[in-house]
Amino acid sequence: MAGDSAGGAGAEQQRSVVGWGIYDRLKKVPRLASSPKDVVSPRGRRTNTSESASETAARRMVEDLFKQEADAAEPLGDFVLIDHNEINHRKPKKQEESEITICECVIEDDNPESACGEQCLNMMTYTECTPGYCPSDELCRNQRFQRCQYAQTNLFQTDNRGWGLAASQDLKAGDFVMEYCGEVVPVKEALQRAKAYETSGTTNWFILNLNGGEYIDATHFGSLARFINHSCDPNCETAKWTVLGEERIGIFAIQDISAGTELTFDYKYTWFGGARMRCACGANSCSGSFGGRSKAFQVFMQRDGVPFGKDAYAWEDDAQRTDADEGGRQSDAEDDAPLSSFIDPSLVGRKVRSGMIVNPKNAGVIMKTSAEKSAPEAVVKKEGQPPSVTTEAPATSVAGPSYAPAEKSTPVRRRASVFKKDKLSSFKGMHVLGGKFKDSSEPRIKKSGRGTHRVPASRFEKSEEPEEKPEEQDIYSRKRSRSDVEDQLKAAEVILSPEQSMSQHVQGVAGFQNARSVVNKLLLSEFPNFFPVSEAACAEVEFAQELEIAAVSDLKKVCEELQPVLRTYCGPDSSTWDDNPVPSSAGENWMEARCKQLRGSLNFHFSIIRHLAGPTFALCSTKEVPLVPT
Numbered sequence: 001m002a003g004d005s006a007g008g009a010g011a012e013q014q015r016s017v018v019g020w021g022i023y024d025r026l027k028k029v030p031r032l033a034s035s036p037k038d039v040v041s042p043r044g045r046r047t048n049t050s051e052s053a054s055e056t057a058a059r060r061m062v063e064d065l066f067k068q069e070a071d072a073a074e075p076l077g078d079f080v081l082i083d084h085n086e087i088n089h090r091k092p093k094k095q096e097e098s099e100i101t102i103c104e105c106v107i108e109d110d111n112p113e114s115a116c117g118e119q120c121l122n123m124m125t126y127t128e129c130t131p132g133y134c135p136s137d138e139l140c141r142n143q144r145f146q147r148c149q150y151a152q153t154n155l156f157q158t159d160n161r162g163w164g165l166a167a168s169q170d171l172k173a174g175d176f177v178m179e180y181c182g183e184v185v186p187v188k189e190a191l192q193r194a195k196a197y198e199t200s201g202t203t204n205w206f207i208l209n210l211n212g213g214e215y216i217d218a219t220h221f222g223s224l225a226r227f228i229n230h231s232c233d234p235n236c237e238t239a240k241w242t243v244l245g246e247e248r249i250g251i252f253a254i255q256d257i258s259a260g261t262e263l264t265f266d267y268k269y270t271w272f273g274g275a276r277m278r279c280a281c282g283a284n285s286c287s288g289s290f291g292g293r294s295k296a297f298q299v300f301m302q303r304d305g306v307p308f309g310k311d312a313y314a315w316e317d318d319a320q321r322t323d324a325d326e327g328g329r330q331s332d333a334e335d336d337a338p339l340s341s342f343i344d345p346s347l348v349g350r351k352v353r354s355g356m357i358v359n360p361k362n363a364g365v366i367m368k369t370s371a372e373k374s375a376p377e378a379v380v381k382k383e384g385q386p387p388s389v390t391t392e393a394p395a396t397s398v399a400g401p402s403y404a405p406a407e408k409s410t411p412v413r414r415r416a417s418v419f420k421k422d423k424l425s426s427f428k429g430m431h432v433l434g435g436k437f438k439d440s441s442e443p444r445i446k447k448s449g450r451g452t453h454r455v456p457a458s459r460f461e462k463s464e465e466p467e468e469k470p471e472e473q474d475i476y477s478r479k480r481s482r483s484d485v486e487d488q489l490k491a492a493e494v495i496l497s498p499e500q501s502m503s504q505h506v507q508g509v510a511g512f513q514n515a516r517s518v519v520n521k522l523l524l525s526e527f528p529n530f531f532p533v534s535e536a537a538c539a540e541v542e543f544a545q546e547l548e549i550a551a552v553s554d555l556k557k558v559c560e561e562l563q564p565v566l567r568t569y570c571g572p573d574s575s576t577w578d579d580n581p582v583p584s585s586a587g588e589n590w591m592e593a594r595c596k597q598l599r600g601s602l603n604f605h606f607s608i609i610r611h612l613a614g615p616t617f618a619l620c621s622t623k624e625v626p627l628v629p630t
């Protein structure tokens with residue numbers, strides 16, 4: 001990185017509270033949060049205090065590292081590692097319950113891999129699941145941004161492109177590498193910063209377009225993704241995701257990458273402003289240059305009095321650079337100097353993680369650790385020069401592997417285990433709204449009505465049932481026999497015989513153990529006047545469920561078809577993100593399928609309410625909710 005830091009960097013450097021911790025200026029010793037509760041975000045906000053065992057271990061490792069590095073600590077410098085976007089111009093969005101999209105994933109028996117994977121409706125639409133609302137619960141694999149499930153990486157010095165980032169673990173195509181974090185700034189500020197960086201001659205600034213109105217500036221505050229260099233034949237790409245209502249940018253592998261390989265992505269459409277640079281990626285397909293002012297930036301500059309026109313070429317004003325049109329490549333020596341001053345050279349070849357002081361001048365950068373376990377170190381060696389530090393401090397990694405099921409032997413829990421056949425006997429035939437159970441003895445009841453349990457098996461073995469449903473798929477199993485269901489109905493009659501009032505059921509807890517008691521309590525709290533279920537009611541509810549399942553299946557199909565379109569929109573194939581909306585026809589298809597699915601879900605729930613909740617609801621219309629409100 002160029003040594004200079006433009007754009008009011010001086011003011012930035014005066015911050016005493018940075019990253020995820022607090023810097024004790026007097027002692028010039030980084031002070032780590034003594035407990036997760038002490039962790040404070042840069043803006044003094046409390047952060048998520050939950051910390052897994054592996055995070056604690058990783059945090060301690062970083063703690064040790066900082067203790068060792070504390071002596072070298074000096075006032076703040078240029079760059080601070082963060083593992084969360086910093087938003088200063090507005091409050092972070094608070095996701096309303098109505099905005100939460102809940103996937104339809106079902107965990108198969110003893111198979112955590114079945115939880116929210118590639119087939120997850122949310123994942124397919126570049127949206128992370130919301131904790132507490134995801135049916136896969138803790139097994140959900142679609143909260144990678146939120147859990148900072150970054151790949152393990154190494155910061156290293158390239159021969160001719162300054163610092164770079166390499167994988168220190170094998171990655172598969174599609175793997176999440178890490179989030180591209182930085183300061184989220186509005187358009188106007190992005191413009192001002194870009195202009196300041198340009199006019200001050202800072203070449204390594206990098207501002208990414210986040211959405212139409214906001215940009216991510218990772219020049220002074222950023223994640224390690226900011227050190228990923230450009231390549232015309234990249235092994236990674238950027239993609240825009242929605243996480244808890246906020247848009248965020250992630251780096252994803254687009255091919256299998258082995259440990260030790262440099263990570264690259266094509267800056268093509270993400271680069272915001274800046275002079276066009278000569279490319280030294282070395283790929284056969286290298287176009288010779290990259291970057292240049294984005295259309296948006298050019299327009300901004302023009303508005304700001306800067307003439308609109310051809311891209312500026314960095315090497316036109318810089319004797320050290322040659323013209324791309326000549327097809328020349330920079331020599332190694334040309335590019336090194338400004339970058340080498342940026343980061344503590346002792347970090348070359350060492351794994352770096354959130355919280356590490358990248359520049360020794362950046363003392364005080366203590367951040368929440370997001371890492372999990374460190375893996376065997378894969379050191380990127382500079383040609384003819386061994387990595388300078390691999391022994392002086394414990395090696396740490398950016399974060400734990402993305403889905404590390406092998407390391408974390410999480411006990412497998414099923415979604416809505418109360419519906420398992422052996423447990424059904426206690427409340428068979430009942431349809432439950434709004435409940436979510438951790439297990440049969442430990443209920444976790446949400447009254448919001450979002451965690452929805454399905455009715456038990458359908459009696460209607462219809463031919464149109466979705467073929468892909470595996471036989472053993474818990475509550476979705478379409479293979480249960482009629483006698484099973486009849487048993488359930490009988491049991492329901494026993495439990496809910498009209499002779500027994502509900503209050504007797506609930507008050508006589510001794511007679512209602514575990515799930516039965518839990519379910520009855522739940523029902524009573526949700527539906528004080530509920531009635532026993534008739535066979536006809538069950539039939540209607542089950543039919544509504546069939547329709548809902550079909551709608552979900554349709555939605556999945558539409559999502560699959562939409563993948564290439566979304567990729568074009570969110571991924572690197574897009575032209576600039578700000579002026580390339582999803583085609584309206586694709587959006588309309590999705591909306592129609594989503595409306596159908598919501599309608600199916602609403603009808604399903606409403607059919608339950610209508611039949612279970614007593615006379616008030618029973619009087620309600622039995623008509624289906626129309627697709628389009630009239």
Ligand SMILES: C[S@@+](CC[C@H](N)C(=O)[O-])C[C@H]1O[C@@H](n2cnc3c(N)ncnc32)[C@H](O)[C@@H]1O
Binds near residue numbers: 002160161206230
């Ligand atoms: C986001 S930074 C990447 C990290 C950078 N190498 C550093 O040391 O800070 C972007 C800068 O890296 C350099 N760079 C990245 N990819 C390059 C490439 N293919 N050829 C030449 N320079 C490159 C350019 O100086 C660019 O401005």
